[in-house]
Amino acid sequence: MVNFKEAIAELIAAEVTDLELAEIQNMIEVPQDSKMGDYAFPCFKLAKVMRKAPPLIAKNIAEKIAENQMFEKVEQVNAYVNMFISKEALVKDVVDTVLAEGADYGKTNIGNGGNVVVDFSSPNIAKPFHIGHIRSTVIGNAICKLYRALGYNVIGVNHLGDYGTQFGKMIVAYRHWGNREDVVNEPIKTLLEYYTKFHVEAETNPALEDEARETFAKLEAGEPEEKELWQWFRDESLKEFNRVYDMLGITFESYAGESFYSDKMPAAIQEMRDKNLLVPSLGAEIVELSQFGLTDAPVLKSDGSSIYITRDIAAAKYRMDTYNFVKDIYVVASQQNLHFQQLKKIIELMGYEWCKDIIHVPFGLVSLEEGTMSTRHGRVVFLEDVLNRAVEQTKEIIREKGVNTENIDETAKIVGIGAVVFNELSNNRIKDYVFSWNKVLDFNGETGPYVQYTYARCASVLRNAGEEAVKAAQAGIKAEYITSESAFALAKLIYRLPQVVIEAADKYEPSIVTRHLVDIAQGFNRFYHDEHILVDNEEEKTAKLALVIAAKAAIKNGLALLGMEAPERM
RNA sequence: GGGCUUGUGGCUUAGCCAGGAUAUAGCGUCGGGCUUCUAACCCGAAUGCCGGGGGUUCGAAUCCCUCCAGGCCCGCCA
Numbered sequence: 001m002v003n004f005k006e007a008i009a010e011l012i013a014a015e016v017t018d019l020e021l022a023e024i025q026n027m028i029e030v031p032q033d034s035k036m037g038d039y040a041f042p043c044f045k046l047a048k049v050m051r052k053a054p055p056l057i058a059k060n061i062a063e064k065i066a067e068n069q070m071f072e073k074v075e076q077v078n079a080y081v082n083m084f085i086s087k088e089a090l091v092k093d094v095v096d097t098v099l100a101e102g103a104d105y106g107k108t109n110i111g112n113g114g115n116v117v118v119d120f121s122s123p124n125i126a127k128p129f130h131i132g133h134i135r136s137t138v139i140g141n142a143i144c145k146l147y148r149a150l151g152y153n154v155i156g157v158n159h160l161g162d163y164g165t166q167f168g169k170m171i172v173a174y175r176h177w178g179n180r181e182d183v184v185n186e187p188i189k190t191l192l193e194y195y196t197k198f199h200v201e202a203e204t205n206p207a208l209e210d211e212a213r214e215t216f217a218k219l220e221a222g223e224p225e226e227k228e229l230w231q232w233f234r235d236e237s238l239k240e241f242n243r244v245y246d247m248l249g250i251t252f253e254s255y256a257g258e259s260f261y262s263d264k265m266p267a268a269i270q271e272m273r274d275k276n277l278l279v280p281s282l283g284a285e286i287v288e289l290s291q292f293g294l295t296d297a298p299v300l301k302s303d304g305s306s307i308y309i310t311r312d313i314a315a316a317k318y319r320m321d322t323y324n325f326v327k328d329i330y331v332v333a334s335q336q337n338l339h340f341q342q343l344k345k346i347i348e349l350m351g352y353e354w355c356k357d358i359i360h361v362p363f364g365l366v367s368l369e370e371g372t373m374s375t376r377h378g379r380v381v382f383l384e385d386v387l388n389r390a391v392e393q394t395k396e397i398i399r400e401k402g403v404n405t406e407n408i409d410e411t412a413k414i415v416g417i418g419a420v421v422f423n424e425l426s427n428n429r430i431k432d433y434v435f436s437w438n439k440v441l442d443f444n445g446e447t448g449p450y451v452q453y454t455y456a457r458c459a460s461v462l463r464n465a466g467e468e469a470v471k472a473a474q475a476g477i478k479a480e481y482i483t484s485e486s487a488f489a490l491a492k493l494i495y496r497l498p499q500v501v502i503e504a505a506d507k508y509e510p511s512i513v514t515r516h517l518v519d520i521a522q523g524f525n526r527f528y529h530d531e532h533i534l535v536d537n538e539e540e541k542t543a544k545l546a547l548v549i550a551a552k553a554a555i556k557n558g559l560a561l562l563g564m565e566a567p568e569r570m
Numbered sequence: 571g572g573g574c575u576u577g578u579g580g581c582u583u584a585g586c587c588a589g590g591a592u593a594u595a596g597c598g599u600c601g602g603g604c605u606u607c608u609a610a611c612c613c614g615a616a617u618g619c620c621g622g623g624g625g626u627u628c629g630a631a632u633c634c635c636u637c638c639a640g641g642c643c644c645g646c647c648a
Contacts, residue, residue, distance in 0.1 A: 026588065027590095032592090032593080033592080040591085044590065044628065044629075047628080078591070079590085080591065122648095165647065166647075166648080258648090281646095282645075282646080284646045285646095286646085293573080295572090295643090295644050296645060297645070298645035299645095299646090301646045307645085307646065308647080309648095332648095334574080334575070334642065335648095337573090337574055337643070338574075338642095338643055339648085341574090362575090364576080364642090365642070367641095397610070401610080403608070415610090426582095426596095427582085427583065428583090430576075431575095431583090432575090439597095442597075443610050444596090445597060446582095446597090447596090449610050450610065450611085453610050454610095456610095457608055457611085461608090463607095465607080507587085511584090515584065515594095518595080518596085522595085525611060526612075528607080528608095528612085529603095529611075532606065534606090534607050570610075
């Protein structure tokens with residue numbers, strides 16, 4: 001496709017020699033109101049260098065570039081050069097490109113096969129997979145897909161929280177009050193009960209805490225009894241997690257969690273020691289970071305056992321050795337900002353220049369209307385329940401509408417789960433939010449079902465048009481029939497998708513894609529409402545169908561980047 | 571106390587990084603649109619001192635300073 005911004009920048013650069021090409025391209029903007037053009041160039045900044053009034057400069061530029069075939073019209077309005085791209089040229093360019101590229105539309109190859117590690121989801125074993133986990137899981141999955149679309153080789157890592165004192169607690173609780181049968185029947189629920197009971201009992205019996213630490217130390221030392229229990233808890237928990245991952249259609253390239261690094265930590269610790277980074281402090285060993293504006297990081301407990309930052313150091317080294325990554329992305333809550341700053345700094349102090357490629361992608365907190373989520377206090381909403389309820393509600397809606405009851409299970413799954421995923425990816429990830437059943441189960445307005453519905457509408461039009469007509473559209477069109485205001489607006493939105501994908505990946509912000517999909521869907525629905533597509537005039541119908549095919553492909557590809565499917569009927 | 575972060579119509583929210591023309595949308599409210607391709611849709615109306623104050627600039631929601639309010643984090647949890 002033609003890069004209009006670039007082409008315009010070149011045209012203007014020929015007239016304005018005082019500025020660099022890149023700077024000019026940066027100044028070109030897309031007006032909020034399309035009545036002011038498809039692109040605009042403000043001339044205020046040029047006033048100083050050119051020593052002329054901005055409107056005069058704008059007038060000059062407008063006159064000079066107006067003849068270019070790319071434009072339908074170029075106007076000077078005050079200090080602005082407002083440019084209107086030839087509708088026919090743009091629409092044809094977009095439609096031809098999307099129809100040719102199909103499922104690849106939106107992809108680029110700027111990654112050139114480089115390895116990107118994405119550490120995401122990473123739940124704690126033996127704890128419930130609750131609504132808070134949706135953030136890392138769904139955002140991380142989308143970031144994986146975005147980077148793949150940019151031509152990177154992505155390694156999705158589920159860095160399971162399968163190690164640490166918590167397992168000491170779990171094992172202690174199981175030994176005191178546990179029952180094998182309960183664990184087998186309902187692993188997470190039962191293990192959570194043990195964990196909760198442990199904390200209740202520990203309040204009156206502090207010796208339990210010591211027992212738990214001791215038990216974890218045994219586990220880390222490889223004692224068979226502890227190890228067996230740990231393995232069992234881990235296996236049972238993973239079974240439950242995989243149910244949720246299956247529903248969400250999420251897979252990982254690696255499940256190397258914290259325990260995976262237990263035998264890799266001694267080398268990392270030794271290396272830090274050799275590099276004189278470890279300092280004894282209150283019985284423990286720390287890395288001093290106060291001179292860098294950070295707080296000191298303890299990396300070894302007084303009993304010699306490891307802490308999570310120790311494991312993260314070993315993990316980062318392992319990933320570099322194994323994958324030679326260009327980026328090592330951690331999709332982890334903003335609560336851990338300090339932790340990742342410390343991690344980066346320690347890697348830097350160890351002398352590794354790739355510390356700059358360690359990227360923490362933070363996100364805000366999810367709370368409940370009753371307050372902060374707390375597994376210990378049983379104040380928790382399970383992700384699986386949310387997904388199931390969304391699917392159930394979708395089924396009810398489909399039954400009410402009486403459409404497509406044949407594949408109701410399949411459709412309800414795509415739409416219900418899509419609604420939850422889309423909702424999660426709608427806002428800037430850094431913001432905190434309060435989980436609300438009403439909001440996730442609202443399927444009107446800027447929602448997943450809205451976008452999917454638009455997709456189904458596209459599919460429906462194409463079905464009604466028949467295979468012959470669709471084939472004709474794919475063979476070539478007369479673009480003059482799709483230059484109406486709403487058709488052109490839709491084409492422009494589809495045109496922007498590849499740039500939107502790049503921007504979203506660049507900022508690790510899937511919501512940029514989500515928002516754009518809503519825009520495309522709105523654009524399509526306006527077009528659909530304003531114009532009759534299946535008209536008698538064959539050439540007109542063919543051109544309009546081509547635009548429908550393009551919109552449908554853009555929506556499908558965009559949803560795929562968010563980890564969502566698109567139903568042909570709903 | 572220190573650090574990070576958020577604050578935009580009744581509610582949710584885009585724009586802030588790379589400053590520009592009447593501040594983006596959705597929900598809700600009010601009004602309108604199905605004998606035409608799926609009404610989970612579309613159109614219209616009302617609603618904003620963009621947290622407060624100062625500064626930089628021809629121009630500030632956007633940059634700088636400061637204050638206020640919320641959230642998170644500050645050595646052996648993750």
